Amino acid sequence: MTNQIQLTAENIQQVLGQTSEDNIVALSFYSAQSHECQEQARILDGLAQQYQQHLIVATLDCDVQQALASQLAQQIGLQTLPTLVLLKGGAPVDMLPGAQSEQQIKEALQKHLPQPEDALLQQAKAALAADNLNDAFKYAKQAYEIDPQNARIKLVLTDICIQIHKLDDAKALLDTIALADQDAYYNNIKAKLEQAEQAQDSPEIRSLQQEIEQQGDNLELKVKLAVAFNEAGRKAESLEALFLVLQKDLNFADAKKLYLDIIASLPEGDALAAASRRKLYSILY
Template sequence: MSNIVSINAQNLQQVLGETSQQKLVLLNFFSPQSPECISQAVILDKLAAEYKDYIVVANLDCDAEQALASQLAQQVGLQTLPTLVLLKDSAPVDLLGGAQTEAVIREALGKHLPAQQDLLLEQAKQALLNSDLNAAFSFAKQAYEIDSSNVRIKLVLADICTQIHKLDEAQALLDSVDEQHQDAYFNNIQAKCAAALEAKDSPEIKQKQAEVEKYPNDLALKLELSQLLNEAGQKEQALAVLFTVLQKDLNFDEAKPSFLAIIASLPDGDALAAKYRRKLYSILY
């Protein structure tokens, strides 16, 4: 169900009563004839998408629903359009009269919603449950940038980093957790990270590295080494090896597709992905 609704006499009680018991309701008095109302509606649509689990935008068209608008206007002291009334548990908790900037509306929401980092952490957890590691990493990273001292954020981010094989980053996060906060979740992540770190130095990788050292011009060996490194989560090392292959022969076997596949597997905005895209462009053009 959408969290943007149009208010009328039939759904008024449900939205302003029942719904406001579960989510923060933004009752938006507006006129479709007003440019200020239309501009603010764009902001509200954006916020509704961003806070879909926490708010409902309830639009009341004061032209189409004149009687209802007049009745409610007296109750809230409406003086201008647009006017935004925030309702929680069936009662008004804030009123913003006139056209507002996004920053002002966000500030008002911040008084009645969980902190931004907590919202991002919940989004990261949900994405993690849905196995969307890319989105999970993005949300958790944003939460960590807001509050780098929050232990739960550290642990969720470390968990995600372990799963996407950003092992050094995961271990650094775990190392920063005080002993009193090292609970069962911490121990589980620590064990997974330790196992993944151990796999980085597998006998197969060491043997293949020795072969590449012995035969540095054998591109097939380098391709095999890159595959082993990637499987062990050593994406940067795998990309570095593949890049040496591409420098010698841009169309060698599966080198370029493998290179691009590793980049695509990295989270959006990852610095490593950007670095190796630039390196590839440097030899393509």
């Protein structure tokens, strides 16, 4: 479907209804008798191609649609041709009277078009809803790197960090949320983090640690402790416990498989995953 439309009395309601928080309608008042209008139309044609996903260029030919043009001109106070009106969320957000350069129009659009970090945040949320935590973390991290002051991005990234058991990272992020941004979502995330932190030190873990202190060479107990660490989100300690087992016996039970499974569960590019692989290779080869 094209994002360049000739506006008429019959389709105006449908076209203007396509404005949203993510889409902009650029309403162009045009006359074929004006050289400046023709030049601006060429610019808008290029921008429509460049911003296909979020921009609709609606051209109103004032020579052909005189009644509609007159009605809209009165509503917006049109004084010259060409004039470009930007609409978002069903309302005008900017007006550019007179001939505009491509750079001037771009600057006006960029104030209102979704920014790259916004698109990444939406991708992170979609991945999170689909329980694809690896992609969710990747997109949210990219968004955070672009705009590290954005509270909403930080909260979504914190939520994901809790779910992938990066609790230290989650706490560090949550501590940077300003009081003005501590809304219901923040309180929900804070409660999740507190619950996850409490689960990290379970009675089972403490009991296994005590048994290992008494039976230091018991590899089976160490594997059980590694499993308990992993279930509590303490992945670094789980990998370390398994590595100690593998150093003693590379083929002990499912230790190697568990070690590799935990690495695979870590987000793409995670430093712990890279370091753990290198440690394993050091005893494999």
